[in-house]
Amino acid sequence: MRKKSAQSYRHLLSLYATLSQVNQAILRVSDEDALYRKICHIATEFGHFRFVWIGVADPARQELLPVAWSGDGARYLREIRIFLHPDKPEGRGPAARAFHTGKMQVVHDFFNDLRTAPWVAAARRHGFQSSIGVPIARGGQNIGVMSLYASEKSYFGPPEQRLIREMALDISFALDYLDNEQKRKAAEAALENTRQKLTLLLDSSLSTNKKHDPLDIMREFGRTALSLTGGLRCSYGLFDQDTLTAERFQNTRWEKDPEAAGHFSRLNRTDRTIVRTPLPEEGAVLLRLPVFGFSDHALGFVELVVSGDQLSLDRDMPFLSTLLAQNGVSLENAFLVQALSRSESRLRVFQKTFESSTASLCICDALQPDFPIIFANDMFFRLTGYSRAETVGKNCRFLQGADREQKSRTEIREALKAGKAIRTLIRNYRMDGTPFMNELSLFPITDPDGTVTHYLGIQNDVTDTLILEKNREIASKVFDMASDGILITDSENRIVLVNRAFTEITGYSQEEVKGKNPRILSSGRQDAFFYQTMWHELLANGYWQGELWNRRKSGELYPEWLSISTRKDKNGRIENHIGIFHDLTGVKESEERIAFLAYHDPLTGLPNRVLLRDRLEYALRQTTRTGKDLGILLLDLDGFKNVNDLSGHHVGDLLLMEVSRRMAGAVRTSDSVGRMGGDEFLILFPDLTGLEELSSIMDRLLEQVRHPFEIEGHSVTLTASGGVTLYPRDNAGIDDLIRHADIAMYSAKNRGKNRIHFYELSMEQSLRSRETLKQELTRALQNGHLHLLYQPQIDIRTGVLIGAEALLRWFHPDGIRLPADFLGTIENDDLSIELGRWVLGEALRQHLQWKQEGQFFRIGVNISPRHFGSGVLEQDLKNLVDVRGIEDLSGLELEITENTLVSDLGEVQKTVRACREMGVHIAFDDFGTGYTSLTMVRTLCPDTLKVDQSFLRSITENPGNRSILESILKIGQGFQAAVIMEGVENARELRLVREIGYHCIQGYLVSPPLLPSQFSSFLQTWQTGRRWENLENPP
Known part of the structure; x- marks a missing residue:
């Protein structure tokens, strides 16, 4: 018993401390939410309650909603609901009863009280053993309940209940105090508001009396009206004073939203009624206030949008009426002062409207010849790229450039002639030359007599729109003309559309497949698992592609590559499946062909x-x-x-x-x-x-x-x-x-x-020998072991030196090697071209030296078939001219064999022509031994025919050789080509060629091939000793 008394004593001490802290908090807190939070915190901190919360009734939901809490029970609030309606068990608990009865509800044993049955499980989890619910009143009405929970049974005895009731009364007192304080402040604010509005009216009256611009007066009126009513926005307008209709205004504007449009064009100028129109979407009211002066027609209107909870007609209408009256007088006086300048103001308004329009506008003078442009707005200049100076005074057709064949030009002329409006499409050009499609609208403007005085032109660039329409048309054509088959199904996978290629590939028409499932094409070669996998991937990723076999209408199976994608609506639901497939029959055949070609x-x-x-x-x-x-x-x-x-x-x-x-x-x-x-x-x-x-x-x-x-x-x-x-x-x-x-x-x-x-093994050894020979020849070329010898060519009638053939010799360590020893080895190798370049350069160098010494004759150089047909000979000759400075190639004669001539005759002719253009002469070497035809001689027109010595050697054994030599001589004479007999080695052969008619010879009878120094000595003895006269009788 003593222990229980001590425990109750501690409870009371805690509650007294709590009550004291609550009273202090009431003095400091200025709003109810803070008060609730503070009370809960004090109760748990000083009263040592396990959990405290305050709930406020929500009449609409019929539920007690927590607004503040403290202690170990926040989760408890999320687990429970307390209704105010007694039909539900949760509406018959201690808190609901305290709210409805206004009496404190005490629960001594939470787990065994029928009132707390719906919340026992939650309370058990949080350790609540007993509780108390205290109603909270405000203005004499219960508005909520404060609930306190203890972790021991029978915590709330009569002393504790008394102190908690006092705490609840203190809270109600504090709420009433807050309400009274708010009312006092509202009264003071209302009084101050009235004073401020009277001051505003006085200031506005003084201000408007000093203004002579009606717009300034209306602007001041708008500002004052907004201040008087606490309005959201204000629009105002003034009627033209030279018209009795409400169709035109000097100005219209929103004070806080300049882009919004006014409603003045619908107003009645004789109606003095102040119209009040609710704006429920804004929670506001629109006041339409006519402004009258001394006449029966309104000078203007003001529209005020005022928040619904700020509007009080009894409070604000006297002020607004006074403001309307004083501004009406000020406006009337201002209109009298500005009557003469009204037309100019009206013109500025129209001009501003024109210039600020988002449409491209221009005005043409219909009374002047050629309908010149007298005005255009900024959008016109932005659209066309022309400046004002480049536009005003011109006819609109300057935008058509040189494009004069458009049908719409005729339509425009006819409309202008008839004075009618027209809307047409015409191609115009910007200043930079870029075209644009102009949707042009022309409207006639007439005077009171009906005469067309002006035309208003509205231009609209519809280029992108036309392109979009064209693209749609193209897309439709692409769909129908695509080589791949396309089918589109709905969300139920029923075919809704197919293209032409689909019909061509499958054999089914649009009518035959529309509304059917694509499985009508199934070949049966894919199992159920294949299609399950396909649909799983399609639904997961929105896309699937792969190869499969389908069946045509004819029953024929065919392979195809199929791509399926989904099209979804804005909510993510599939609307269509789009399948695009390609017949792989040809591809398969190509693959087989490729596989064949691979081997x-x-x-x-x-x-x-x-x-x-x-x-x-x-x-x-x-x-x-x-x-x-x-x-x-x-x-x-x-x-x-x-x-x-x-x-x-x-x-x-x-x-x-x-x-x-x-x-x-x-x-x-x-x-x-x-x-x-x-x-x-x-x-x-x-x-x-x-x-x-x-x-x-x-x-x-x-x-x-x-x-x-x-x-x-x-x-x-x-x-x-x-x-x-x-x-x-x-x-x-x-x-x-x-x-x-x-x-x-x-x-x-x-x-x-x-x-x-x-x-045989020896063959490989021979091949290695040839490779060795090529390597040695390359080194010989690089190390200067190759030399040119020159064998003279003589006219035996006069002894004149007509030329010399350059003959290659290899000064090898084992002895001098002739071309026959090595040229055959490299005839199909690029080394032959490199060797040919060296021979050309060396021969021309020597020719230039002899020319400088006063000796001029041609030097013949043998060109290999590979070099001649390589395509680089022409460039090699040009390089000799450019790099070595050899100005004249007329002293060079290229000797080509019949092996060269039997290649592509067109390419040979092209190369010969290029050489001749550089002054080079052409000789056919070893003529008569191969397949050279008269066609080649006639086509290529050689400068020289060099007859092979074999005809001369075997003439005794083969008498027919004489006829051949005679024929060759006649060919040369017929084509005006020099003919040289090669290989004349003795007096007998000389007499024979003379008998046949040959005058030019080359051979050992005259001289063997000589080094350049020896050749110079030969020339001196040949000419001074007149050696040609004794060739048939050598010493």
């Missing part, structure tokens, strides 16, 4: 290098198992390049195809014929029984190639050269086996062609 030659269809290598690898493995020989033959066509050059590449391709067909027919079925490239073929002979079998097959191959070909009217005769090696006798790898066959083929070509050689 076959596209021209002949024979296996290519890749497939040949695979087959060779396989054949080598087979040979290892069987122990039989494998033959590898590399076959090259002789003279195939000439066929291309003379008959064209088309004929060459057809020839290769026919050669391939013949070769395939000449070998065994187990053999492989493939094309390595160009005119080179590789043939594999597996499982050979002996060399006789191989030789027999190779003979057939050569015979098939030798047999004439008839290709599109061309009769072509070919031979072939080949090299063959045998595995495992030649126990090398794949690359070396092919290389050995190539070496043997090279040997066959060097031995006369039209044959096949077996590979």
Whole structure:
């Protein structure tokens, strides 16, 4: 009993401290929310309650809503609801009863009280054992409840209840005090408001009496009206005083929102009623106030938008009426003062309206000739790029530039002639020349008599709009003309639209598939899992693409590449599926073709290098198992390049195809014929029984190639050269086996062609020797071991030196080497071009030196077929002129052989022409020994024909050579070409050529090839000793 008394004593001490702190808080707090929070905090801090909260009734929701709380129970408030309606269990608890009865509700055992049943579980979690609910009143009415919770049962005894009731009364007293204080301040504010408004009226009256501008008066009126009413915004307008209608104004504006439009054009000038119009969307009221002076017509109107909770007509209307009256008088006086200037003001208003318009406007004078522009606004200048000075005074057609053929120009002329309005589309041009499509509207303006005095033009740049429409049209055409099939389905996956390509690919028309599911195209080759995966990805990502098989209307299956995307509405719901597919039938065929071409030659269809290598690898493995020989033959066509050059590449391709067909027919079925490239073929002979079998097959191959070909009217005769090696006798790898066959083929070509050689080790040694020779020749060229010797060419009638042939010699450590010893090795190598450049440069250098010494004659230089046909000869000659400073090339004669002439005649003619333009002479060397035709002589017109010495050497054994020499001489004379007989070595041969009629000779009878220093000495003795007179009788 003593313990319980001590506990109650502590409770009372805590409550007294709480009550004291509450009273102090009431004196300091100035608003109810702060008061509630402070009370809750004090109760938990000083009263040691477990949790305290204050709830205020919400009549609309019929619920007690927490406004402040303190202690361990914030989560408790989120877990419970307390209603004010007794129909619900939550509306019959202690708090609701305290609110309705105005009496304190005490709960001594929270867990076993029927009133607290709905909240027991939540209270148990927070340790609430007992509670008390105290009503809070305001102005004599209960507005809420304060609830306090303790962590022990029967906490709230009669003493505690008394102190808590006093605390609730103090809170109600504080709320009433706050309300009274607010009313007092409101009364003081109302009194001050009245004083301020009277002051405003006085100040406004004094101010407007000093103003003579009606607009200033209205502006002052607006400011004063806003101040009087606490309005949100104000608009005002003044009527023109020379009209009795409310159609035009001097000015209209919003005081706080200049961009908003007024409503004055709908006002009645004789109505004195102050109209009050609610604006519920703004929570405000629109007051329309007419301003009258001494007449029955309003001078203007003012529109005030006033917040609904600030408006009190009883309070504000007397002030507004007084303000209206005093401003009406001021306006009347101002209008009398400014009556003379009203027209100018009106003009400024129109001009400002024009200039500030967002449309491109211009006015044309219809009473002047050619309808000149008298005014245009800023938008017009911005649209066209012209300035005011460049526009005013001109007819609008200057915007049409030189574009005079537009149909709309005629329509505009007819409308202007008839004085009618028109709207049309015309192409105009900006100042910078860029065109724009102008949607032009022209409106006539008439005077009171109906005469058109002006035209108002409104321009609208619709270029982008037209482009957009065009793009839409193009998109529609693209949809219909696209080569890919397109189908569009709705959200239920029913087909709504297909394009032309869809019909062409599937065979189904739009009418046949509309409203159906795309599964009508299903081929059955994809299983359910395929489509499940497709739809999962489509729904997850909005896109799917892949390859699948579908079925045409005909039943034919076909592959396609399908891309599906979704189109969603603004809420993210799928509206359409768009499928675009491409028929892969052709692609599949192309892939098969590409796969074939990866291993076959596209021209002949024979296996290519890749497939040949695979087959060779396989054949080598087979040979290892069987122990039989494998033959590898590399076959090259002789003279195939000439066929291309003379008959064209088309004929060459057809020839290769026919050669391939013949070769395939000449070998065994187990053999492989493939094309390595160009005119080179590789043939594999597996499982050979002996060399006789191989030789027999190779003979057939050569015979098939030798047999004439008839290709599109061309009769072509070919031979072939080949090299063959045998595995495992030649126990090398794949690359070396092919290389050995190539070496043997090279040997066959060097031995006369039209044959096949077996590979021997010595052939490779010979090839290495040739490479060594090329390297030595390169070093000789670099180290100055090459020299030019010169052999004179003489006119035997007069002894005149007509020229000299430059002959190359290699001063080798082992002795002097002639061109025949090394030029054949490099004839197909770029080294021959480099060597040719050196010979040209050295010969011209020597020619220039002799020319400076007073000796002028031509120097003949042999040009290799490779150099002549390389395309660089012309540039080489130009470089000699530019770099070495050789001004004159007329002393140079290029000697070309018939091997050069049988190449592309057009290219030869082009090169010869370029050389001649630089002054270079042309000679045909070894003429008569090859295939040079009269057509070539006639086409190329050589300056010199050099007759090969072989005709002279064998003339005794072959008397027909004399006729040949006579014919060549006649050819030269017929084409006005000099003819030189080469190789004249004795008096007998000299007498013979004289008899035939030759006058120009070259040979050892005159002189052997000489070094430059020796040649100079020869010239002196030849001329001073008149040696040509004794050539037939040498000493």
